[in-house]
Amino acid sequence: MPPDAARRSDRSRRAILVAALELVEALGYSKLTIEAVAARAGVGKQTIYRWWPSKGPLLFDALVELGPVGHDSPPSGDLAADLKRELRLAVGELAERRFDQVCRVLVHESRTDLVTLLLMPRRMVVEDRLRSAQRLGDVRPDVDVSAAAELLLGSLYQRWLLRTAPLTEDFTDAVVDLVLRALSDRP
Amino acid sequence: MPPDAARRSDRSRRAILVAALELVEALGYSKLTIEAVAARAGVGKQTIYRWWPSKGPLLFDALVELGPVGHDSPPSGDLAADLKRELRLAVGELAERRFDQVCRVLVHESRTDLVTLLLMPRRMVVEDRLRSAQRLGDVRPDVDVSAAAELLLGSLYQRWLLRTAPLTEDFTDAVVDLVLRALSDRP
Structure with missing residues:
Protein backbone atom coordinates (compact mmCIF):
# COMPACT_ATOMS: atom_id res chain seq x y z
CA MET A 1 0.00 0.00 0.00
CA GLY A 67 -10.50 0.05 26.05
CA PRO A 68 -10.50 1.80 29.40
CA VAL A 69 -7.35 0.41 31.07
CA GLY A 70 -4.86 3.16 31.75
CA HIS A 71 -1.62 3.23 33.68
CA ASP A 72 -1.79 6.98 34.16
CA SER A 73 -1.19 7.22 37.88
CA PRO A 74 2.17 5.94 39.11
CA PRO A 75 2.30 3.89 42.35
CA SER A 76 1.88 6.21 45.33
CA GLY A 77 4.00 4.16 47.71
CA ASP A 78 0.88 3.25 49.74
CA LEU A 79 0.02 -0.30 48.70
CA ALA A 80 -3.51 -0.29 50.12
CA ALA A 81 -4.36 3.01 48.46
CA ASP A 82 -2.97 1.86 45.11
CA LEU A 83 -4.86 -1.44 45.18
CA LYS A 84 -8.09 0.27 46.25
CA ARG A 85 -7.73 2.65 43.32
CA GLU A 86 -7.15 -0.24 40.89
CA LEU A 87 -10.18 -2.17 42.15
CA ARG A 88 -12.32 0.96 41.96
CA LEU A 89 -11.14 1.45 38.38
CA ALA A 90 -12.05 -2.16 37.66
CA VAL A 91 -15.56 -1.60 39.06
CA GLY A 92 -15.91 1.56 37.00
CA GLU A 93 -14.84 -0.35 33.90
CA LEU A 94 -17.44 -3.07 34.51
CA ALA A 95 -20.10 -0.40 34.98
CA GLU A 96 -19.41 1.06 31.55
CA ARG A 97 -22.15 -0.09 29.27
CA ARG A 98 -19.84 -0.83 26.35
CA PHE A 99 -17.67 -3.09 28.49
CA ASP A 100 -20.53 -4.76 30.33
CA GLN A 101 -22.48 -5.43 27.14
CA VAL A 102 -19.58 -6.84 25.16
CA CYS A 103 -18.35 -9.06 28.00
CA ARG A 104 -21.81 -10.43 28.75
CA VAL A 105 -22.36 -11.21 25.07
CA LEU A 106 -19.02 -13.00 24.95
CA VAL A 107 -19.92 -15.06 28.04
CA HIS A 108 -23.29 -15.74 26.42
CA GLU A 109 -21.50 -17.00 23.32
CA SER A 110 -19.18 -19.07 25.54
CA ARG A 111 -16.18 -17.03 24.38
CA THR A 112 -14.92 -16.79 27.95
CA ASP A 113 -11.35 -16.90 26.62
CA LEU A 114 -11.98 -13.47 25.12
CA VAL A 115 -13.48 -12.15 28.36
CA THR A 116 -10.34 -13.28 30.15
CA LEU A 117 -8.26 -11.45 27.57
CA LEU A 118 -10.24 -8.25 28.14
CA LEU A 119 -9.81 -8.53 31.92
CA MET A 120 -6.10 -9.33 31.67
CA PRO A 121 -4.66 -5.78 31.47
CA ARG A 122 -6.24 -4.82 34.81
CA ARG A 123 -4.93 -8.01 36.35
CA MET A 124 -1.41 -7.30 35.10
CA VAL A 125 -1.48 -3.86 36.74
CA VAL A 126 -2.48 -5.43 40.07
CA GLU A 127 0.19 -8.13 39.78
CA ASP A 128 2.89 -5.59 38.93
CA ARG A 129 1.91 -3.46 41.92
CA LEU A 130 2.02 -6.50 44.24
CA ARG A 131 5.37 -7.60 42.83
CA SER A 132 6.98 -4.23 43.49
CA ALA A 133 5.52 -4.27 47.03
CA GLN A 134 7.04 -7.71 47.48
CA ARG A 135 10.47 -6.37 46.49
CA LEU A 136 10.08 -3.63 49.12
CA GLY A 137 9.03 -6.14 51.79
CA ASP A 138 5.41 -4.94 52.05
CA VAL A 139 4.25 -8.32 50.80
CA ARG A 140 5.69 -11.51 52.29
CA PRO A 141 8.26 -13.21 50.03
CA ASP A 142 6.37 -16.54 50.03
CA VAL A 143 3.13 -15.03 48.66
CA ASP A 144 2.10 -16.21 45.19
CA VAL A 145 1.46 -12.83 43.59
CA SER A 146 -0.64 -14.28 40.82
CA ALA A 147 -2.97 -16.09 43.27
CA ALA A 148 -3.22 -12.92 45.35
CA ALA A 149 -4.28 -10.91 42.28
CA GLU A 150 -6.91 -13.52 41.53
CA LEU A 151 -8.21 -13.24 45.09
CA LEU A 152 -8.41 -9.46 44.80
CA LEU A 153 -10.20 -9.44 41.45
CA GLY A 154 -12.04 -12.80 41.52
CA SER A 155 -14.80 -11.97 43.96
CA LEU A 156 -15.30 -8.68 42.16
CA TYR A 157 -15.75 -10.26 38.73
CA GLN A 158 -17.89 -12.96 40.31
CA ARG A 159 -20.31 -10.36 41.71
CA TRP A 160 -20.39 -8.59 38.40
CA LEU A 161 -21.12 -11.70 36.37
CA LEU A 162 -23.65 -13.39 38.64
CA ARG A 163 -25.02 -10.13 40.06
CA THR A 164 -24.97 -11.71 43.52
CA ALA A 165 -24.71 -8.34 45.25
CA PRO A 166 -24.16 -4.67 44.34
CA LEU A 167 -20.66 -3.90 43.16
CA THR A 168 -19.80 -0.99 45.41
CA GLU A 169 -16.52 0.70 46.23
CA ASP A 170 -17.12 -0.10 49.90
CA PHE A 171 -17.02 -3.75 48.91
CA THR A 172 -13.80 -3.49 46.89
CA ASP A 173 -12.13 -1.44 49.64
CA ALA A 174 -13.08 -4.14 52.16
CA VAL A 175 -11.64 -6.84 49.89
CA VAL A 176 -8.33 -4.96 49.68
CA ASP A 177 -8.17 -4.49 53.46
CA LEU A 178 -8.94 -8.15 54.06
CA VAL A 179 -6.49 -9.51 51.50
CA LEU A 180 -3.70 -7.15 52.54
CA ARG A 181 -3.87 -8.55 56.06
CA ALA A 182 -3.10 -11.91 54.51
CA LEU A 183 -0.22 -10.67 52.39
CA SER A 184 1.79 -8.73 54.90
CA ASP A 185 3.60 -9.64 58.08
CA ARG A 186 2.59 -6.42 59.71
CA PRO A 187 -0.48 -6.35 61.93
CA MET B 1 -55.58 -36.53 45.16
CA GLY B 67 -27.89 -32.00 43.99
CA PRO B 68 -24.53 -32.85 45.48
CA VAL B 69 -24.38 -30.59 48.55
CA GLY B 70 -24.24 -32.62 51.74
CA HIS B 71 -23.66 -31.66 55.33
CA ASP B 72 -22.53 -35.14 56.26
CA SER B 73 -19.30 -34.38 58.09
CA PRO B 74 -19.64 -32.26 61.25
CA PRO B 75 -17.07 -29.50 61.88
CA SER B 76 -13.80 -31.02 63.05
CA GLY B 77 -12.77 -28.14 65.26
CA ASP B 78 -9.93 -27.32 62.84
CA LEU B 79 -11.16 -24.33 60.84
CA ALA B 80 -8.53 -24.57 58.08
CA ALA B 81 -9.18 -28.28 57.59
CA ASP B 82 -12.94 -27.77 57.46
CA LEU B 83 -12.74 -24.93 54.95
CA LYS B 84 -10.29 -26.85 52.78
CA ARG B 85 -12.69 -29.78 52.76
CA GLU B 86 -15.61 -27.53 51.77
CA LEU B 87 -13.66 -25.89 48.93
CA ARG B 88 -12.51 -29.28 47.69
CA LEU B 89 -16.14 -30.44 47.72
CA ALA B 90 -17.07 -27.32 45.76
CA VAL B 91 -14.40 -28.12 43.17
CA GLY B 92 -15.63 -31.70 42.96
CA GLU B 93 -19.16 -30.45 42.45
CA LEU B 94 -18.11 -28.16 39.61
CA ALA B 95 -16.23 -31.05 38.00
CA GLU B 96 -19.40 -33.17 37.86
CA ARG B 97 -20.67 -33.07 34.33
CA ARG B 98 -24.31 -32.69 35.31
CA PHE B 99 -23.52 -29.66 37.45
CA ASP B 100 -21.10 -28.09 35.01
CA GLN B 101 -23.40 -28.56 32.03
CA VAL B 102 -26.51 -27.21 33.69
CA CYS B 103 -24.74 -24.18 35.19
CA ARG B 104 -23.01 -23.28 31.94
CA VAL B 105 -26.29 -23.53 30.04
CA LEU B 106 -27.94 -21.27 32.63
CA VAL B 107 -25.14 -18.72 32.29
CA HIS B 108 -25.47 -19.03 28.53
CA GLU B 109 -29.20 -18.28 28.84
CA SER B 110 -28.37 -15.36 31.17
CA ARG B 111 -30.20 -17.06 34.04
CA THR B 112 -27.36 -16.24 36.39
CA ASP B 113 -29.91 -15.83 39.22
CA LEU B 114 -30.46 -19.58 38.99
CA VAL B 115 -26.73 -20.31 38.99
CA THR B 116 -26.44 -18.26 42.17
CA LEU B 117 -29.27 -20.28 43.68
CA LEU B 118 -27.46 -23.53 42.83
CA LEU B 119 -24.23 -22.27 44.39
CA MET B 120 -25.96 -20.92 47.50
CA PRO B 121 -26.07 -24.11 49.63
CA ARG B 122 -22.28 -24.47 49.51
CA ARG B 123 -21.90 -20.83 50.40
CA MET B 124 -24.22 -21.23 53.38
CA VAL B 125 -22.10 -24.12 54.69
CA VAL B 126 -18.96 -21.97 54.48
CA GLU B 127 -20.67 -19.00 56.15
CA ASP B 128 -22.02 -21.19 58.97
CA ARG B 129 -18.58 -22.64 59.58
CA LEU B 130 -17.01 -19.16 59.69
CA ARG B 131 -19.73 -17.88 62.02
CA SER B 132 -19.14 -20.66 64.53
CA ALA B 133 -15.38 -20.01 64.32
CA GLN B 134 -16.12 -16.36 65.02
CA ARG B 135 -18.06 -17.31 68.17
CA LEU B 136 -15.05 -19.32 69.32
CA GLY B 137 -12.65 -16.45 68.62
CA ASP B 138 -10.86 -18.16 65.71
CA VAL B 139 -12.14 -15.42 63.41
CA ARG B 140 -11.85 -11.78 64.43
CA PRO B 141 -15.17 -10.27 65.61
CA ASP B 142 -15.05 -7.43 63.06
CA VAL B 143 -14.82 -9.75 60.04
CA ASP B 144 -17.82 -9.64 57.67
CA VAL B 145 -18.47 -13.38 57.39
CA SER B 146 -20.47 -13.03 54.21
CA ALA B 147 -17.67 -11.10 52.44
CA ALA B 148 -15.13 -13.67 53.68
CA ALA B 149 -17.21 -16.51 52.22
CA GLU B 150 -17.34 -14.65 48.92
CA LEU B 151 -13.59 -14.25 48.98
CA LEU B 152 -13.13 -17.98 49.62
CA LEU B 153 -15.52 -19.13 46.90
CA GLY B 154 -15.34 -16.23 44.43
CA SER B 155 -11.96 -16.89 42.89
CA LEU B 156 -12.87 -20.55 42.67
CA TYR B 157 -16.10 -19.96 40.74
CA GLN B 158 -14.31 -17.37 38.65
CA ARG B 159 -11.69 -19.90 37.53
CA TRP B 160 -14.39 -22.42 36.83
CA LEU B 161 -16.49 -20.07 34.72
CA LEU B 162 -13.77 -18.34 32.73
CA ARG B 163 -11.41 -21.35 32.74
CA THR B 164 -8.55 -18.97 33.52
CA ALA B 165 -6.48 -21.72 35.16
CA PRO B 166 -6.90 -25.35 36.25
CA LEU B 167 -9.15 -25.78 39.27
CA THR B 168 -6.92 -27.85 41.50
CA GLU B 169 -7.11 -28.71 45.19
CA ASP B 170 -3.67 -27.14 45.62
CA PHE B 171 -5.21 -23.89 44.50
CA THR B 172 -8.20 -24.09 46.84
CA ASP B 173 -5.97 -25.08 49.77
CA ALA B 174 -3.77 -22.05 49.06
CA VAL B 175 -6.83 -19.78 48.96
CA VAL B 176 -7.93 -21.06 52.38
CA ASP B 177 -4.47 -20.55 53.88
CA LEU B 178 -4.24 -17.05 52.47
CA VAL B 179 -7.72 -15.96 53.54
CA LEU B 180 -7.41 -17.47 57.01
CA ARG B 181 -4.36 -15.31 57.67
CA ALA B 182 -6.63 -12.36 57.02
CA LEU B 183 -9.42 -13.56 59.26
CA SER B 184 -7.56 -14.45 62.41
CA ASP B 185 -5.49 -12.48 64.87
CA ARG B 186 -3.05 -15.31 65.27
CA PRO B 187 0.11 -15.32 63.17
Whole structure:
Protein backbone atom coordinates (compact mmCIF):
# COMPACT_ATOMS: atom_id res chain seq x y z
CA MET A 1 0.00 0.00 0.00
CA PRO A 2 1.39 3.47 -0.82
CA PRO A 3 1.95 5.61 2.31
CA ASP A 4 -1.10 7.83 1.71
CA ALA A 5 -3.45 4.89 1.29
CA ALA A 6 -1.99 3.25 4.41
CA ARG A 7 -2.60 6.41 6.40
CA ARG A 8 -6.17 6.66 5.12
CA SER A 9 -6.72 3.04 5.98
CA ASP A 10 -5.42 3.57 9.54
CA ARG A 11 -7.66 6.58 9.95
CA SER A 12 -10.71 4.64 8.74
CA ARG A 13 -9.94 1.74 11.02
CA ARG A 14 -9.67 3.99 14.05
CA ALA A 15 -12.83 5.89 13.13
CA ILE A 16 -14.71 2.59 12.88
CA LEU A 17 -13.47 1.36 16.28
CA VAL A 18 -14.35 4.67 17.96
CA ALA A 19 -17.80 4.73 16.34
CA ALA A 20 -18.47 1.13 17.41
CA LEU A 21 -17.67 1.89 21.06
CA GLU A 22 -19.71 5.09 21.10
CA LEU A 23 -22.69 3.30 19.59
CA VAL A 24 -22.60 0.28 21.87
CA GLU A 25 -22.49 2.66 24.82
CA ALA A 26 -25.48 4.58 23.46
CA LEU A 27 -27.60 1.74 22.07
CA GLY A 28 -26.48 -1.47 23.74
CA TYR A 29 -25.18 -4.49 21.89
CA SER A 30 -28.39 -5.87 20.46
CA LYS A 31 -29.45 -2.63 18.74
CA LEU A 32 -26.01 -1.92 17.27
CA THR A 33 -25.81 -2.40 13.49
CA ILE A 34 -22.88 -2.36 11.10
CA GLU A 35 -24.84 0.19 9.02
CA ALA A 36 -24.93 2.61 11.95
CA VAL A 37 -21.21 2.17 12.65
CA ALA A 38 -20.40 2.79 8.99
CA ALA A 39 -22.54 5.94 8.91
CA ARG A 40 -21.00 7.35 12.08
CA ALA A 41 -17.46 6.52 10.98
CA GLY A 42 -18.04 7.99 7.52
CA VAL A 43 -17.05 4.81 5.68
CA GLY A 44 -18.90 2.32 3.52
CA LYS A 45 -20.34 -0.88 5.03
CA GLN A 46 -18.01 -2.88 2.81
CA THR A 47 -14.97 -1.26 4.43
CA ILE A 48 -16.07 -2.68 7.77
CA TYR A 49 -16.86 -6.10 6.35
CA ARG A 50 -13.43 -6.21 4.73
CA TRP A 51 -11.87 -6.26 8.22
CA TRP A 52 -14.52 -7.82 10.49
CA PRO A 53 -17.11 -10.53 9.77
CA SER A 54 -19.66 -9.20 12.29
CA LYS A 55 -20.18 -6.77 15.16
CA GLY A 56 -18.87 -9.15 17.85
CA PRO A 57 -15.24 -9.30 16.61
CA LEU A 58 -15.38 -5.58 15.75
CA LEU A 59 -16.36 -4.63 19.30
CA PHE A 60 -13.81 -6.99 20.79
CA ASP A 61 -11.02 -5.30 18.79
CA ALA A 62 -12.39 -1.88 19.73
CA LEU A 63 -12.28 -2.71 23.45
CA VAL A 64 -8.81 -4.22 23.24
CA GLU A 65 -7.36 -1.28 21.29
CA LEU A 66 -9.30 1.63 22.80
CA GLY A 67 -10.50 0.05 26.05
CA PRO A 68 -10.50 1.80 29.40
CA VAL A 69 -7.35 0.41 31.07
CA GLY A 70 -4.86 3.16 31.75
CA HIS A 71 -1.62 3.23 33.68
CA ASP A 72 -1.79 6.98 34.16
CA SER A 73 -1.19 7.22 37.88
CA PRO A 74 2.17 5.94 39.11
CA PRO A 75 2.30 3.89 42.35
CA SER A 76 1.88 6.21 45.33
CA GLY A 77 4.00 4.16 47.71
CA ASP A 78 0.88 3.25 49.74
CA LEU A 79 0.02 -0.30 48.70
CA ALA A 80 -3.51 -0.29 50.12
CA ALA A 81 -4.36 3.01 48.46
CA ASP A 82 -2.97 1.86 45.11
CA LEU A 83 -4.86 -1.44 45.18
CA LYS A 84 -8.09 0.27 46.25
CA ARG A 85 -7.73 2.65 43.32
CA GLU A 86 -7.15 -0.24 40.89
CA LEU A 87 -10.18 -2.17 42.15
CA ARG A 88 -12.32 0.96 41.96
CA LEU A 89 -11.14 1.45 38.38
CA ALA A 90 -12.05 -2.16 37.66
CA VAL A 91 -15.56 -1.60 39.06
CA GLY A 92 -15.91 1.56 37.00
CA GLU A 93 -14.84 -0.35 33.90
CA LEU A 94 -17.44 -3.07 34.51
CA ALA A 95 -20.10 -0.40 34.98
CA GLU A 96 -19.41 1.06 31.55
CA ARG A 97 -22.15 -0.09 29.27
CA ARG A 98 -19.84 -0.83 26.35
CA PHE A 99 -17.67 -3.09 28.49
CA ASP A 100 -20.53 -4.76 30.33
CA GLN A 101 -22.48 -5.43 27.14
CA VAL A 102 -19.58 -6.84 25.16
CA CYS A 103 -18.35 -9.06 28.00
CA ARG A 104 -21.81 -10.43 28.75
CA VAL A 105 -22.36 -11.21 25.07
CA LEU A 106 -19.02 -13.00 24.95
CA VAL A 107 -19.92 -15.06 28.04
CA HIS A 108 -23.29 -15.74 26.42
CA GLU A 109 -21.50 -17.00 23.32
CA SER A 110 -19.18 -19.07 25.54
CA ARG A 111 -16.18 -17.03 24.38
CA THR A 112 -14.92 -16.79 27.95
CA ASP A 113 -11.35 -16.90 26.62
CA LEU A 114 -11.98 -13.47 25.12
CA VAL A 115 -13.48 -12.15 28.36
CA THR A 116 -10.34 -13.28 30.15
CA LEU A 117 -8.26 -11.45 27.57
CA LEU A 118 -10.24 -8.25 28.14
CA LEU A 119 -9.81 -8.53 31.92
CA MET A 120 -6.10 -9.33 31.67
CA PRO A 121 -4.66 -5.78 31.47
CA ARG A 122 -6.24 -4.82 34.81
CA ARG A 123 -4.93 -8.01 36.35
CA MET A 124 -1.41 -7.30 35.10
CA VAL A 125 -1.48 -3.86 36.74
CA VAL A 126 -2.48 -5.43 40.07
CA GLU A 127 0.19 -8.13 39.78
CA ASP A 128 2.89 -5.59 38.93
CA ARG A 129 1.91 -3.46 41.92
CA LEU A 130 2.02 -6.50 44.24
CA ARG A 131 5.37 -7.60 42.83
CA SER A 132 6.98 -4.23 43.49
CA ALA A 133 5.52 -4.27 47.03
CA GLN A 134 7.04 -7.71 47.48
CA ARG A 135 10.47 -6.37 46.49
CA LEU A 136 10.08 -3.63 49.12
CA GLY A 137 9.03 -6.14 51.79
CA ASP A 138 5.41 -4.94 52.05
CA VAL A 139 4.25 -8.32 50.80
CA ARG A 140 5.69 -11.51 52.29
CA PRO A 141 8.26 -13.21 50.03
CA ASP A 142 6.37 -16.54 50.03
CA VAL A 143 3.13 -15.03 48.66
CA ASP A 144 2.10 -16.21 45.19
CA VAL A 145 1.46 -12.83 43.59
CA SER A 146 -0.64 -14.28 40.82
CA ALA A 147 -2.97 -16.09 43.27
CA ALA A 148 -3.22 -12.92 45.35
CA ALA A 149 -4.28 -10.91 42.28
CA GLU A 150 -6.91 -13.52 41.53
CA LEU A 151 -8.21 -13.24 45.09
CA LEU A 152 -8.41 -9.46 44.80
CA LEU A 153 -10.20 -9.44 41.45
CA GLY A 154 -12.04 -12.80 41.52
CA SER A 155 -14.80 -11.97 43.96
CA LEU A 156 -15.30 -8.68 42.16
CA TYR A 157 -15.75 -10.26 38.73
CA GLN A 158 -17.89 -12.96 40.31
CA ARG A 159 -20.31 -10.36 41.71
CA TRP A 160 -20.39 -8.59 38.40
CA LEU A 161 -21.12 -11.70 36.37
CA LEU A 162 -23.65 -13.39 38.64
CA ARG A 163 -25.02 -10.13 40.06
CA THR A 164 -24.97 -11.71 43.52
CA ALA A 165 -24.71 -8.34 45.25
CA PRO A 166 -24.16 -4.67 44.34
CA LEU A 167 -20.66 -3.90 43.16
CA THR A 168 -19.80 -0.99 45.41
CA GLU A 169 -16.52 0.70 46.23
CA ASP A 170 -17.12 -0.10 49.90
CA PHE A 171 -17.02 -3.75 48.91
CA THR A 172 -13.80 -3.49 46.89
CA ASP A 173 -12.13 -1.44 49.64
CA ALA A 174 -13.08 -4.14 52.16
CA VAL A 175 -11.64 -6.84 49.89
CA VAL A 176 -8.33 -4.96 49.68
CA ASP A 177 -8.17 -4.49 53.46
CA LEU A 178 -8.94 -8.15 54.06
CA VAL A 179 -6.49 -9.51 51.50
CA LEU A 180 -3.70 -7.15 52.54
CA ARG A 181 -3.87 -8.55 56.06
CA ALA A 182 -3.10 -11.91 54.51
CA LEU A 183 -0.22 -10.67 52.39
CA SER A 184 1.79 -8.73 54.90
CA ASP A 185 3.60 -9.64 58.08
CA ARG A 186 2.59 -6.42 59.71
CA PRO A 187 -0.48 -6.35 61.93
CA MET B 1 -55.58 -36.53 45.16
CA PRO B 2 -56.24 -39.80 47.02
CA PRO B 3 -53.23 -41.00 49.08
CA ASP B 4 -52.29 -43.77 46.65
CA ALA B 5 -52.30 -41.47 43.64
CA ALA B 6 -50.25 -38.88 45.57
CA ARG B 7 -47.66 -41.54 46.44
CA ARG B 8 -47.50 -42.72 42.82
CA SER B 9 -47.11 -39.13 41.70
CA ASP B 10 -44.26 -38.52 44.18
CA ARG B 11 -42.52 -41.69 43.00
CA SER B 12 -42.84 -40.67 39.34
CA ARG B 13 -41.53 -37.20 40.06
CA ARG B 14 -38.50 -38.55 41.85
CA ALA B 15 -37.85 -41.14 39.12
CA ILE B 16 -37.95 -38.37 36.51
CA LEU B 17 -35.50 -36.17 38.42
CA VAL B 18 -33.08 -39.05 38.99
CA ALA B 19 -33.27 -40.10 35.32
CA ALA B 20 -32.66 -36.52 34.16
CA LEU B 21 -29.49 -36.21 36.27
CA GLU B 22 -28.17 -39.61 35.20
CA LEU B 23 -28.76 -38.78 31.55
CA VAL B 24 -27.20 -35.31 31.61
CA GLU B 25 -24.15 -36.85 33.27
CA ALA B 26 -23.96 -39.53 30.56
CA LEU B 27 -24.92 -37.52 27.46
CA GLY B 28 -24.36 -33.86 28.26
CA TYR B 29 -27.03 -31.20 28.09
CA SER B 30 -27.38 -30.79 24.35
CA LYS B 31 -28.03 -34.49 23.64
CA LEU B 32 -30.51 -34.94 26.48
CA THR B 33 -34.13 -35.36 25.33
CA ILE B 34 -37.41 -35.47 27.25
CA GLU B 35 -38.15 -38.76 25.42
CA ALA B 36 -35.02 -40.37 26.87
CA VAL B 37 -35.81 -39.15 30.39
CA ALA B 38 -39.36 -40.50 30.11
CA ALA B 39 -38.13 -43.90 28.91
CA ARG B 40 -35.54 -44.17 31.67
CA ALA B 41 -37.98 -43.07 34.37
CA GLY B 42 -40.69 -45.42 33.09
CA VAL B 43 -43.26 -42.68 32.60
CA GLY B 44 -45.00 -41.16 29.60
CA LYS B 45 -43.62 -37.98 27.99
CA GLN B 46 -46.87 -36.21 28.89
CA THR B 47 -46.23 -36.83 32.59
CA ILE B 48 -43.00 -34.85 32.31
CA TYR B 49 -44.57 -32.04 30.29
CA ARG B 50 -47.36 -31.77 32.90
CA TRP B 51 -44.72 -30.61 35.42
CA TRP B 52 -41.95 -29.00 33.35
CA PRO B 53 -42.12 -27.03 30.07
CA SER B 54 -38.65 -28.11 28.88
CA LYS B 55 -35.42 -29.82 29.93
CA GLY B 56 -33.88 -26.67 31.42
CA PRO B 57 -36.33 -26.21 34.30
CA LEU B 58 -36.45 -29.99 34.81
CA LEU B 59 -32.68 -30.21 35.29
CA PHE B 60 -32.66 -27.16 37.52
CA ASP B 61 -35.22 -28.76 39.85
CA ALA B 62 -33.28 -32.03 39.74
CA LEU B 63 -30.07 -30.31 40.83
CA VAL B 64 -31.80 -28.32 43.58
CA GLU B 65 -33.60 -31.37 44.99
CA LEU B 66 -31.02 -34.10 44.42
CA GLY B 67 -27.89 -32.00 43.99
CA PRO B 68 -24.53 -32.85 45.48
CA VAL B 69 -24.38 -30.59 48.55
CA GLY B 70 -24.24 -32.62 51.74
CA HIS B 71 -23.66 -31.66 55.33
CA ASP B 72 -22.53 -35.14 56.26
CA SER B 73 -19.30 -34.38 58.09
CA PRO B 74 -19.64 -32.26 61.25
CA PRO B 75 -17.07 -29.50 61.88
CA SER B 76 -13.80 -31.02 63.05
CA GLY B 77 -12.77 -28.14 65.26
CA ASP B 78 -9.93 -27.32 62.84
CA LEU B 79 -11.16 -24.33 60.84
CA ALA B 80 -8.53 -24.57 58.08
CA ALA B 81 -9.18 -28.28 57.59
CA ASP B 82 -12.94 -27.77 57.46
CA LEU B 83 -12.74 -24.93 54.95
CA LYS B 84 -10.29 -26.85 52.78
CA ARG B 85 -12.69 -29.78 52.76
CA GLU B 86 -15.61 -27.53 51.77
CA LEU B 87 -13.66 -25.89 48.93
CA ARG B 88 -12.51 -29.28 47.69
CA LEU B 89 -16.14 -30.44 47.72
CA ALA B 90 -17.07 -27.32 45.76
CA VAL B 91 -14.40 -28.12 43.17
CA GLY B 92 -15.63 -31.70 42.96
CA GLU B 93 -19.16 -30.45 42.45
CA LEU B 94 -18.11 -28.16 39.61
CA ALA B 95 -16.23 -31.05 38.00
CA GLU B 96 -19.40 -33.17 37.86
CA ARG B 97 -20.67 -33.07 34.33
CA ARG B 98 -24.31 -32.69 35.31
CA PHE B 99 -23.52 -29.66 37.45
CA ASP B 100 -21.10 -28.09 35.01
CA GLN B 101 -23.40 -28.56 32.03
CA VAL B 102 -26.51 -27.21 33.69
CA CYS B 103 -24.74 -24.18 35.19
CA ARG B 104 -23.01 -23.28 31.94
CA VAL B 105 -26.29 -23.53 30.04
CA LEU B 106 -27.94 -21.27 32.63
CA VAL B 107 -25.14 -18.72 32.29
CA HIS B 108 -25.47 -19.03 28.53
CA GLU B 109 -29.20 -18.28 28.84
CA SER B 110 -28.37 -15.36 31.17
CA ARG B 111 -30.20 -17.06 34.04
CA THR B 112 -27.36 -16.24 36.39
CA ASP B 113 -29.91 -15.83 39.22
CA LEU B 114 -30.46 -19.58 38.99
CA VAL B 115 -26.73 -20.31 38.99
CA THR B 116 -26.44 -18.26 42.17
CA LEU B 117 -29.27 -20.28 43.68
CA LEU B 118 -27.46 -23.53 42.83
CA LEU B 119 -24.23 -22.27 44.39
CA MET B 120 -25.96 -20.92 47.50
CA PRO B 121 -26.07 -24.11 49.63
CA ARG B 122 -22.28 -24.47 49.51
CA ARG B 123 -21.90 -20.83 50.40
CA MET B 124 -24.22 -21.23 53.38
CA VAL B 125 -22.10 -24.12 54.69
CA VAL B 126 -18.96 -21.97 54.48
CA GLU B 127 -20.67 -19.00 56.15
CA ASP B 128 -22.02 -21.19 58.97
CA ARG B 129 -18.58 -22.64 59.58
CA LEU B 130 -17.01 -19.16 59.69
CA ARG B 131 -19.73 -17.88 62.02
CA SER B 132 -19.14 -20.66 64.53
CA ALA B 133 -15.38 -20.01 64.32
CA GLN B 134 -16.12 -16.36 65.02
CA ARG B 135 -18.06 -17.31 68.17
CA LEU B 136 -15.05 -19.32 69.32
CA GLY B 137 -12.65 -16.45 68.62
CA ASP B 138 -10.86 -18.16 65.71
CA VAL B 139 -12.14 -15.42 63.41
CA ARG B 140 -11.85 -11.78 64.43
CA PRO B 141 -15.17 -10.27 65.61
CA ASP B 142 -15.05 -7.43 63.06
CA VAL B 143 -14.82 -9.75 60.04
CA ASP B 144 -17.82 -9.64 57.67
CA VAL B 145 -18.47 -13.38 57.39
CA SER B 146 -20.47 -13.03 54.21
CA ALA B 147 -17.67 -11.10 52.44
CA ALA B 148 -15.13 -13.67 53.68
CA ALA B 149 -17.21 -16.51 52.22
CA GLU B 150 -17.34 -14.65 48.92
CA LEU B 151 -13.59 -14.25 48.98
CA LEU B 152 -13.13 -17.98 49.62
CA LEU B 153 -15.52 -19.13 46.90
CA GLY B 154 -15.34 -16.23 44.43
CA SER B 155 -11.96 -16.89 42.89
CA LEU B 156 -12.87 -20.55 42.67
CA TYR B 157 -16.10 -19.96 40.74
CA GLN B 158 -14.31 -17.37 38.65
CA ARG B 159 -11.69 -19.90 37.53
CA TRP B 160 -14.39 -22.42 36.83
CA LEU B 161 -16.49 -20.07 34.72
CA LEU B 162 -13.77 -18.34 32.73
CA ARG B 163 -11.41 -21.35 32.74
CA THR B 164 -8.55 -18.97 33.52
CA ALA B 165 -6.48 -21.72 35.16
CA PRO B 166 -6.90 -25.35 36.25
CA LEU B 167 -9.15 -25.78 39.27
CA THR B 168 -6.92 -27.85 41.50
CA GLU B 169 -7.11 -28.71 45.19
CA ASP B 170 -3.67 -27.14 45.62
CA PHE B 171 -5.21 -23.89 44.50
CA THR B 172 -8.20 -24.09 46.84
CA ASP B 173 -5.97 -25.08 49.77
CA ALA B 174 -3.77 -22.05 49.06
CA VAL B 175 -6.83 -19.78 48.96
CA VAL B 176 -7.93 -21.06 52.38
CA ASP B 177 -4.47 -20.55 53.88
CA LEU B 178 -4.24 -17.05 52.47
CA VAL B 179 -7.72 -15.96 53.54
CA LEU B 180 -7.41 -17.47 57.01
CA ARG B 181 -4.36 -15.31 57.67
CA ALA B 182 -6.63 -12.36 57.02
CA LEU B 183 -9.42 -13.56 59.26
CA SER B 184 -7.56 -14.45 62.41
CA ASP B 185 -5.49 -12.48 64.87
CA ARG B 186 -3.05 -15.31 65.27
CA PRO B 187 0.11 -15.32 63.17
